Amino acid sequence: MVTPAAGWAGVLLGLSGSVALTVFGFRAQRRPDRDRRSQLRFAVGCMLAGALLAMGALEVALLTDNFTVSYVAENHSRATPLLFTITGAWSALGGSIVLWALVLAGYTAVVLRQVRDTGDRLGTGALGVLGLVSVFFFGLVSTVANPFRILPDPPADGAGPNPILADHLMVAFHPPLLYLGFVGFTVPFAFAMSALLLRKGGVDWLRRTRRANLVAWSFLTAGLVLGAWWSYEVLGWGGYWAWDPVENAALIPWLVATAFIHSSVVQVKRGMLQAWNFVLVIATFALTILGTFLTRSGVVASVHSFTESGIGPAFLGFLVLVLGGGFTLFALRGERIASTSRPESLASREGAFLVNNLLLTVFAFVVLTGTLYPILVEAFTGDQISVGRPFFDSLAVPLAFALLLAMGVGPFTPYRHASPGVLWTRLRVPLLLASAAAAGVVLAGIDAPGVVAVVAIAVGIATASARQLWVTAPAPRWKGVPRVLRGQRGYWGGQLAHLGLVVVAVAIAASGALATRATVTIDRGETAEFAGYQITFERTARHQLPDRTSTEAHIIFREQGDAVWAAKPKLNSFANQPQSVGQPDVWEGPTRDIYVALAQFRPERVSLNLYRYPLMSWLWVGGVLMAAGGCWAWSGRRRSARSQEVRGRESADA
Numbered sequence: 001m002v003t004p005a006a007g008w009a010g011v012l013l014g015l016s017g018s019v020a021l022t023v024f025g026f027r028a029q030r031r032p033d034r035d036r037r038s039q040l041r042f043a044v045g046c047m048l049a050g051a052l053l054a055m056g057a058l059e060v061a062l063l064t065d066n067f068t069v070s071y072v073a074e075n076h077s078r079a080t081p082l083l084f085t086i087t088g089a090w091s092a093l094g095g096s097i098v099l100w101a102l103v104l105a106g107y108t109a110v111v112l113r114q115v116r117d118t119g120d121r122l123g124t125g126a127l128g129v130l131g132l133v134s135v136f137f138f139g140l141v142s143t144v145a146n147p148f149r150i151l152p153d154p155p156a157d158g159a160g161p162n163p164i165l166a167d168h169l170m171v172a173f174h175p176p177l178l179y180l181g182f183v184g185f186t187v188p189f190a191f192a193m194s195a196l197l198l199r200k201g202g203v204d205w206l207r208r209t210r211r212a213n214l215v216a217w218s219f220l221t222a223g224l225v226l227g228a229w230w231s232y233e234v235l236g237w238g239g240y241w242a243w244d245p246v247e248n249a250a251l252i253p254w255l256v257a258t259a260f261i262h263s264s265v266v267q268v269k270r271g272m273l274q275a276w277n278f279v280l281v282i283a284t285f286a287l288t289i290l291g292t293f294l295t296r297s298g299v300v301a302s303v304h305s306f307t308e309s310g311i312g313p314a315f316l317g318f319l320v321l322v323l324g325g326g327f328t329l330f331a332l333r334g335e336r337i338a339s340t341s342r343p344e345s346l347a348s349r350e351g352a353f354l355v356n357n358l359l360l361t362v363f364a365f366v367v368l369t370g371t372l373y374p375i376l377v378e379a380f381t382g383d384q385i386s387v388g389r390p391f392f393d394s395l396a397v398p399l400a401f402a403l404l405l406a407m408g409v410g411p412f413t414p415y416r417h418a419s420p421g422v423l424w425t426r427l428r429v430p431l432l433l434a435s436a437a438a439a440g441v442v443l444a445g446i447d448a449p450g451v452v453a454v455v456a457i458a459v460g461i462a463t464a465s466a467r468q469l470w471v472t473a474p475a476p477r478w479k480g481v482p483r484v485l486r487g488q489r490g491y492w493g494g495q496l497a498h499l500g501l502v503v504v505a506v507a508i509a510a511s512g513a514l515a516t517r518a519t520v521t522i523d524r525g526e527t528a529e530f531a532g533y534q535i536t537f538e539r540t541a542r543h544q545l546p547d548r549t550s551t552e553a554h555i556i557f558r559e560q561g562d563a564v565w566a567a568k569p570k571l572n573s574f575a576n577q578p579q580s581v582g583q584p585d586v587w588e589g590p591t592r593d594i595y596v597a598l599a600q601f602r603p604e605r606v607s608l609n610l611y612r613y614p615l616m617s618w619l620w621v622g623g624v625l626m627a628a629g630g631c632w633a634w635s636g637r638r639r640s641a642r643s644q645e646v647r648g649r650e651s652a653d654a
Contacts (some may be wrong), residue, residue, distance in 0.1 A: 004069050007057030007148040011141045014050025014101060017043045018134035021108070025128025028118040029194065040127055044105070044112045047134055051102035057088045058098060058147055068154040071095060071147035077160035077576070079547040084166040090175050091165040093296055093311065094147030099176065100292075102139045102157030102184040106136065111187060111266050114208060122205060126187070133186055136318050144310040160547065160576040167572065167583065168218045177223035178250060182288040183385040184216025189285035189326075192278055196329045201274055201337030211634045213261055214493075218630030221497075224365035236569075236582040236597040238359045238517070238611045240619070243392040248371040249291030252364050257284045259360035266353045270415060274337055275330075276357070279455030282326040287364075289319045299375055326387060349415050352410030359406060367392065401453065404505060407498055411491075412468055427460075429467055434460035448513040455509075460504035493633025500625025507619035511593075516612040518569070523605050531594070531612040534558040540603055541568075549573045553606050555596060557587070564598045567596040569608070569629045588617050 021043035026038045027370050058071065067073045075092040076085060090099040115123035141147070145408060165171050188209040189280045195205040227250070232240035260280035263273045292300075297312025340518075370387040377385055390522070412426045438456035446452065452561045469492070473480035485492050520535070527536045538554040555567040570583040584597035593616040600607035 003061045004148040010050045010053030015138035017046025021131030028124035047105040051105040070149040073158045077158045087171045094145045097145040126190040129190035129193045174226045178403045181220025192281045205249035214634035222627040236584040249294045253287035255364040259357045349413045366395045404457045430460040430463040451509045497626045497629030500622045504623030510615040511613040514614045521607040569598045
């Protein structure tokens with residue numbers, strides 16, 4: 001009983017610290033004449049210690065098979081492997097909220113380090129907002145999402161985890177990365193609310209949250225990519241993105257946050273889009289709450305979502321509070337902080353950023369509409385409808401092409417006004433090489449318009465970035481290029497992220513348009529043909545593991561008579577699941593993936609879903625490059641506001 005008591009103590013300590021931080025933070029913002037930093041430090045310390053204690057108690061309960069704790073009995077069993085026992089702390093509803101509260105407490109502690117004294121009214125107000133948000137999450141853990149409830153009649157063994165959450169290493173990385181991304185956007189929201197409370201415009205709140213924005217964006221990018229890879233490797237349907245409502249719920253805030261990061265650059269450099277940035281930061285935070293509501297409320301049926309629970313109404317109420325409170329405060333203060341300057345010309349970098357923002361927000365609105373429409377129809381009429389891939393693809397594909405074009409031109413366009421001569425000088429070589437690349441793809445026998453267009457855009461963007469790096473680096477180039485990359489981390493981190501995005505675009509276009517798919521049924525010992533390979537169903541094997549029974553089919557792939565790969569797609573049977581769970585096998589290579597999944601399985605005959613995806617591995621490479629670009633942009637030493645202003649003036653005409 002010590003473990004749940006310790007967990008309860010941690011939750012109550014964290015909740016008390018959150019309430020204290022809310023009170024002390026807002027009080028310090030109103031009356032900065034008194035030194036209250038020790039009070040703020042004490043409150044944040046209670047939050048962090050409480051969250052650590054709660055998460056530690058939950059882990060101990062799982063590791064010691066303490067089935068008196070409801071969370072352990074419902075989501076763990078004695079046969080669960082060690083890795084999935086550890087990850088079980090965030091693989092179900094209550095534990096995931098504990099992790100959320102822990103990450104939020106960690107971000108709050110980092111913000112506290114920025115607040116040197118209580119004369120920093122912007123910082124103390126932000127801490128007050130962070131405390132208020134923390135009250136909600138610790139309140140959830142202490143009420144409807146309580147994982148430390150004691151069972152009066154505990155079972156001898158638990159039900160075990162969801163099989164999908166105990167079948168791949170990504171459960172250790174994908175959910176925590178998403179939380180680090182989602183929760184990270186609370187920091188810019190808190191500073192924006194503090195600035196509105198102070199009727200304070202300007203760029204101070206943007207500069208102070210730039211690193212937090214990029215950190216959260218990088219983590220969320222990595223989480224999305226790893227989630228797509230996990231889906232591809234485990235679910236067995238042959239894809240990585242199904243426009244599932246819960247997938248969309250993570251993509252939408254990413255799109256809006258990307259728009260916010262770009263528009264904040266315009267405000268810092270040119271003093272524009274100030275009111276729009278407040279709208280974007282409120283929307284980004286609200287969308288993270290919406291995504292959490294969709295995942296944890298049970299309103300959507302998804303392999304990614306938790307079961308229905310009482311947490312849904314609480315999240316919905318908090319979402320209404322965030323939207324109503326945030327936009328009401330913006331409406332009351334917005335007129336005082338609106339930017340007065342406007343772009344001199346759309347043919348400029350700020351004009352390109354405006355187009356970029358428009359496309360990203362329209363993209364987010366399209367995905368949001370397609371995601372929420374079935375939910376709203378069912379809520380108001382009781383009818384169940386679905387919005388599938390045709391809707392999303394028909395609108396997302398042209399928007400994605402437009403975004404790639406804007407991304408290819410914008411970073412290399414001067415601020416204020418770009419003359420045709422300057423644009424031609426900067427883009428003529430990339431345009432020529434892009435045309436040559438498109439011609440080469442057609443000559444290679446690939447006539448899919450989407451693939452040709454994406455390859456041309458990708459080559460143009462990569463060439464333009466390389467040219468810009470070459471001409472701006474001082475001589476000698478072998479010393480100048482690293483110096484420029486280190487000295488302008490924000491810009492070149494963005495270019496690396498752009499490069500990753502075009503690699504992702506090429507991989508998506510090639511793997512989608514040039515894929516080969518087939519379903520074959522073969523008896524044991526027989527051979528069939530697929531994508532230039534001879535495939536033979538050789539035998540079956542059965543393995544008894546502590547938590548499952550795994551039955552696999554051995555499929556031999558031969559090329560010109562030589563065996564080149566032995567595929568082993570599986571069916572896994574779990575004690576707590578009435579239905580077997582399939583697990584595909586993937587042969588990954590730099591030029592193509594071969595994907596094998598069981599459609600039907602008998603000892604003497606199998607039906608296989610077979611896929612050949614060109615360049616699929618580059619999708620994951622591109623995702624890593626995007627996240628790495630975000631990390632490079634926020635790495636390095638923090639510069640003073642004065643040095644940032646000087647650098648901003650120096651690069652204004654670049």
